[in-house]
Amino acid sequence: MEKAVLHPYLMFEGNCREAMEFYKGIFGGELNMMTFGQVDNSCPAAIRDHIMHASLMGGEIDFMGCDTPKPGPLAGDKIQLSLSGFDEAGLRKKFTQLSEGGTITVPMDKQVWGDIFGAFKDQYGIDWMIDVRAQ
The missing domain is CATH 3.30.720 (Signal recognition particle alu RNA binding heterodimer, srp9/1)
Structure with a gap:
């Protein structure tokens, strides 16, 4: 299949x-x-x-x-887009580009689980998570 x-x-x-x-x-x-x-x-x-x-x-x-064809608030905040991989420089660049004009909720930093992680809402209201996986 x-x-x-x-x-x-x-x-x-x-x-x-x-x-x-x-x-x-x-x-x-x-x-x-x-x-x-x-x-x-x-x-x-x-x-x-x-x-x-x-x-x-x-x-x-x-x-x-x-x-959306109908005016009014969207029922968002139920889904976040997660972008992950091993390319730290590339993913940090995406974090900077995508978060421009938005609101950073978790700055890109090393986390207790070992990955480098950050999160933000972009300027269009879309929630993103960026994760640089530990090697």
């Missing part, structure tokens, strides 16, 4: 295009986006240019996203 692939699907409140372009600048890959207006010409003008579906594939990380 072929292994299934899990892609995080990020939900935004009107700034999906900006966020996905930001992530593309960090992770690379091919970014494709489709607006609500491209899919349904009769959609409300307020969401016509909002992103109905975006995919960032072929870079260091693959993920998808969209703008």
Whole structure:
């Protein structure tokens, strides 16, 4: 049986295009986006240019996203994206890039379990954990 692939699907409140372009600048890959207006010409003008579906594939990380069609707060804080590996310099760079404009909740530092770990909420409200695995 072929292994299934899990892609995080990020939900935004009107700034999906900006966020996905930001992530593309960090992770690379091919970014494709489709607006609500491209899919349904009769959609409300307020969401016509909002992103109905975006995919960032072929870079260091693959993920998808969209703008929520309904205004109001999202039911977030249930999922965090975790980026881990052995490349300390590379992962520290990702931490710095992704946390820019956001809120660091755990600075990158050596932890009691031996790994170097940090956590933050990025400028788009997405929670991240970066873990440099102990050798």
